[in-house]
Structure formats: structure tokens, C-alpha cells
Amino acid sequence: MADCFELVADCRLRAATDLFAHTWNPVVLVALHEAPRRRVELRASIGGISDKVLTETLRRLLGYGLVERRRFAEVPPRVEYALTALGRSLFEGPMRALGEWVHEHGDQLIQ
Amino acid sequence: MADCFELVADCRLRAATDLFAHTWNPVVLVALHEAPRRRVELRASIGGISDKVLTETLRRLLGYGLVERRRFAEVPPRVEYALTALGRSLFEGPMRALGEWVHEHGDQLIQ
Incomplete structure (x- = not known):
């Protein structure tokens, strides 16, 4: 068990949950999970x-x-955003677990 | 794969990540994961x-x-807070995955 659970309020879990404190952080990570995207594509795929x-x-x-x-030396220059290995591991682990938990329990959550 | 990932910004993942938008939500859930606690015990176990x-x-x-x-008909009356089955499933699933992810990658996260 991660020893982090013993030091409840001061542990690194706080650093990770802070990731989700900004609502749009997970939304952009999800938008990049299938493939790198240019900025305009990102905006189009994320409603609102x-x-x-x-x-x-x-x-x-x-x-x-x-x-x-990622910057591509083309004319005009192309810039893409992509998950790093760290971002990929966050997505494949906790975020996928959260997505599946929500899929199963989401209705019970929403008041 | 939870179909939630297709509707990126409007899916129930947002409802779940909003859970973590309040930094203290996961901290209190962690503080209750071992056993029900009275309010005074909760405050003592959560620094700050x-x-x-x-x-x-x-x-x-x-x-x-x-x-x-949970209210106990004692003199003086005793009140405890405990995880529900839903709270327990959130803890055992995504939060444990996040705790373990942080344990493994936490140092890379903190700038």
C-alpha cells in the first residue's frame, strides 16, 4: 500500500489530486489520449x-x-501537442480507473 | 472502454474529476478509509x-x-462519519490507482 496514505493531508496524493483541481486538465489529457493534436483540433474536440x-x-x-x-519544420510551421510517457501513464492508470468508475457509478454520484 | 471518452468535455468524467476539484475531498475520503471516525478524530488525523x-x-x-x-443513541450522543459503499468503491478503485501512480511518479510531477 503506498505509504502516502499514512500522512494524509501532506502526502503526494495532494499533488496528484491538485491535477484535477483544474477541471480542464483531465479534459485536455483525455482529448490527447488517442493521438497528438494541433491546437485547432484540440479546441474543436473539446466542447466549450x-x-x-x-x-x-x-x-x-x-x-x-x-x-x-512538438514543432515540425514545415512551411507553414506545424505544432502539435502530445501526451508524454508520464501523461500516458496517468491516463492509462488512474484516469482510466476513474472513467470506468464513473461509467459504473456516475448516476449514483449526480444529485 | 468507457464510451465517456468520446464526448470529452461533457462526459461524466467531468463529474468525477470535479470531486477532486475540492482539494480536501480526497483527503477526507483517505482519512476515513481505515475506519469510521468521529469529527474530532477526523480533524486530528488531517493536518491543517x-x-x-x-x-x-x-x-x-x-x-x-x-x-x-452514523448517530449512536448514547449519553452523550456519539456521531461518526464513514465511507458508504460508493465512497469505498471510489477509494478502492481510482483513488488507490492515483495513490500508487503518485508513489511511482510523484517526483517527476513536482516542478
Whole structure:
């Protein structure tokens, strides 16, 4: 069992749950789980996210090392965003577990 | 694969990740995972939580159906908080997966 559970409020679980404190963080990670995407594709696939919020969210996820920015030397230059190995492991592990938990229990949650 | 992933921004994953939008929600769930606790025990086991924040957090978790309040007809009356079956399934599934992910990758996350 991760010893993190003993030091309840001060453990690294807080660092991870803070990831979800920004509602758009998991949404952008999910949007990138199938394939790298250009910014315009990201915005199109995520309903209701503004340009400003997408910029802030990408900046956080880049800062965490969960997403990387790939620049292609083309004319015009192409930039894509992709999950890093760390981002992929977060998606494949806890986020998939959360998605499946919600699928099974989501109706009980919503008041 | 939970079909929730197709409707990225509007799916029930948002309902679940919103659970973690309040930093203290997972902290209180972790504090209850071993055994039901009285309020005073909860505050003691969670470093840095104020009375007001604990009240608000318990109210949310009760509202979600993740925690239940048990009243014992004793003198003086005793009240305990405990995980419900739904709360237990959230803890044992996604939260444990997140705890273990953090245990393995936590250092890479913290900038």
C-alpha cells in the first residue's frame, strides 16, 4: 500500500489530486489520449473551452511534464501537442480507473 | 472502454474529476478509509484542515453519497462519519490507482 496514505493531508496524493483541481486538465489529457493534436483540433474536440483557458491548461500540463509540444519544420510551421510517457501513464492508470468508475457509478454520484 | 471518452468535455468524467476539484475531498475520503471516525478524530488525523472547511467538505461528501453520518443513541450522543459503499468503491478503485501512480511518479510531477 503506498505509504502516502499514512500522512494524509501532506502526502503526494495532494499533488496528484491538485491535477484535477483544474477541471480542464483531465479534459485536455483525455482529448490527447488517442493521438497528438494541433491546437485547432484540440479546441474543436473539446466542447466549450475558450482559447485563453486552453492556453492556460496546456501551460500547466507542459509544466507538469504530462504533455509535450512538438514543432515540425514545415512551411507553414506545424505544432502539435502530445501526451508524454508520464501523461500516458496517468491516463492509462488512474484516469482510466476513474472513467470506468464513473461509467459504473456516475448516476449514483449526480444529485 | 468507457464510451465517456468520446464526448470529452461533457462526459461524466467531468463529474468525477470535479470531486477532486475540492482539494480536501480526497483527503477526507483517505482519512476515513481505515475506519469510521468521529469529527474530532477526523480533524486530528488531517493536518491543517479548519473546522469550517471540514464542515463544508463533509457536507459535499454526504451530498455525493460518498460518506454517511452514523448517530449512536448514547449519553452523550456519539456521531461518526464513514465511507458508504460508493465512497469505498471510489477509494478502492481510482483513488488507490492515483495513490500508487503518485508513489511511482510523484517526483517527476513536482516542478
